[in-house]
Amino acid sequence: MPQFDPTWFISQIFWLVLVFGALYWLMVKRALPKVSKALDARAERIQGDLVRAAKLQRDAEITAETYEAAIAKARDEAREAIRAAQVATVADLDARQDVLSKELAAQASAAEARIAEASKDAMASVREIAVGTAQAAAGHLIGGNVDEAKAASAVDGILNRQTTH
Amino acid sequence: MAAAADGHGGGGGLDPLHQFEIYPILSINIGGYDVSFTNSSLWMVIAAVVAYLIISRGVGAGSLVPTRMQVVAETLYSTVANMVRDNVGDAGKKYFPFVFTLFMFVLFGNLLGMIPYSFTFTSHLAVTFAMAATIFVTITIIGIMRHGLHFFSLFFPAGAPLATAPILIPIEIISYLSRPVSLSVRLFANMMVGHTLLKVLGSFAVMMGAAGILPLGLLVGITALEFLVAALQAYVFTILTCIYLHDAIHLH
Numbered sequence: 001m002p003q004f005d006p007t008w009f010i011s012q013i014f015w016l017v018l019v020f021g022a023l024y025w026l027m028v029k030r031a032l033p034k035v036s037k038a039l040d041a042r043a044e045r046i047q048g049d050l051v052r053a054a055k056l057q058r059d060a061e062i063t064a065e066t067y068e069a070a071i072a073k074a075r076d077e078a079r080e081a082i083r084a085a086q087v088a089t090v091a092d093l094d095a096r097q098d099v100l101s102k103e104l105a106a107q108a109s110a111a112e113a114r115i116a117e118a119s120k121d122a123m124a125s126v127r128e129i130a131v132g133t134a135q136a137a138a139g140h141l142i143g144g145n146v147d148e149a150k151a152a153s154a155v156d157g158i159l160n161r162q163t164t165h
Numbered sequence: 166m167a168a169a170a171d172g173h174g175g176g177g178g179l180d181p182l183h184q185f186e187i188y189p190i191l192s193i194n195i196g197g198y199d200v201s202f203t204n205s206s207l208w209m210v211i212a213a214v215v216a217y218l219i220i221s222r223g224v225g226a227g228s229l230v231p232t233r234m235q236v237v238a239e240t241l242y243s244t245v246a247n248m249v250r251d252n253v254g255d256a257g258k259k260y261f262p263f264v265f266t267l268f269m270f271v272l273f274g275n276l277l278g279m280i281p282y283s284f285t286f287t288s289h290l291a292v293t294f295a296m297a298a299t300i301f302v303t304i305t306i307i308g309i310m311r312h313g314l315h316f317f318s319l320f321f322p323a324g325a326p327l328a329t330a331p332i333l334i335p336i337e338i339i340s341y342l343s344r345p346v347s348l349s350v351r352l353f354a355n356m357m358v359g360h361t362l363l364k365v366l367g368s369f370a371v372m373m374g375a376a377g378i379l380p381l382g383l384l385v386g387i388t389a390l391e392f393l394v395a396a397l398q399a400y401v402f403t404i405l406t407c408i409y410l411h412d413a414i415h416l417h
Contacts, residue, residue: 038227
């Protein structure tokens with residue numbers, strides 16, 4: 001087996017040391033820094049992007065919270081305004097209704113008073129006419145002068161009877 | 166070296182071990198030692214260049230959205246980085262460049278060996294043992310530097326009854342000392358056996374003529390398997406290095 005021929009042992013080891021040493025030096029000085037730089041740059045970029053994304057998300061959340069708060073506040077204010085408006089309207093309505101009903105009541109009572117006055121006047125006129133008519137009719141019937149007082153008492157008697165019935 | 170010089174991995178050659186022959190390309194002699202640039206050295210250089218280019222060219226400018234080759238480079242990088250982090254912990258970070266270079270060197274040594282007429286330098290015990298022994302010695306020195314004499318508690322599991330020490334300590338020492346052997350032999354044997362098998366089946370396919378379709382079909386399957394083995398053995402070699410490093414740093 002050529003593997004156990006010592007002729008080339010020294011040459012093999014000599015070139016192994018030389019070539020491996022050169023490769024090691026090239027890797028350390030040239031190749032590996034390039035790879036690690038590329039990998040680090042990418043890892044850094046990804047990390048940076050992730051951090052930025054997290055920050056943006058936080059910002060968005062804060063904005064959303066602010067928005068929600070503003071909306072809730074506006075809603076509360078609107079509800080309050082509606083309630084106040086309703087209360088004011090109801091109060092106004094009540095007040096006006098009071099005024100109106102008082103006015104109406106006053107007008108109604110005045111009208112009632114006028115009606116009562118008118119009916120009293122009318123009744124008085126009816127009695128006078130009835131007395132006159134009765135006096136005149138009785139004068140014609142019996143021929144002679146009928147005492148006004150007698151006619152009045154007769155009319156009153158009939159009127160009283162009618163009112164008691 | 167006449168046998169080696171007359172052609173390497175020769176197409177029709179029936180000797181399945183012929184592909185492991187080393188032959189010099191450029192004779193070099195330093196201080197009486199023959200350190201010729203051989204086919205093995207050539208493929209070491211090619212593996213190193215390919216490994217370096219895949220990472221360096223692959224990453225390119227290091228754009229944010231990776232190109233295809235950048236994904237390859239970054240995946241290799243993160244695979245080994247995760248392996249070191251999971252097996253050694255944060256203390257292993259400074260050994261990452263070494264572990265990564267080791268992984269790339271062995272991986273491309275194995276994979277490029279799959280090219281016909283190429284040479285698999287990881288199929289030579291001299292190379293794998295030199296790597297394993299260096300790793301073993303370095304890791305032992307790291308352990309002793311970190312823990313001083315306490316490092317030797319590695320040879321006696323905590324909590325074991327004291328009476329078992331005469332048996333346990335020799336066993337643990339033998340097991341520790343056999344690490345570089347198992348590490349190097351595993352890689353060397355896997356690569357050698359795989360390539361030998363491919364060569365034997367290939368020779369059958371040629372010899373059997375029309376019936377050679379059978380070994381040829383088998384050859385296709387085994388080739389796919391060998392690609393898996395090439396990657397897997399590089400991974401195993403690296404992950405065992407990480408585990409040994411973990412032992413030296415954390416003492417179990």
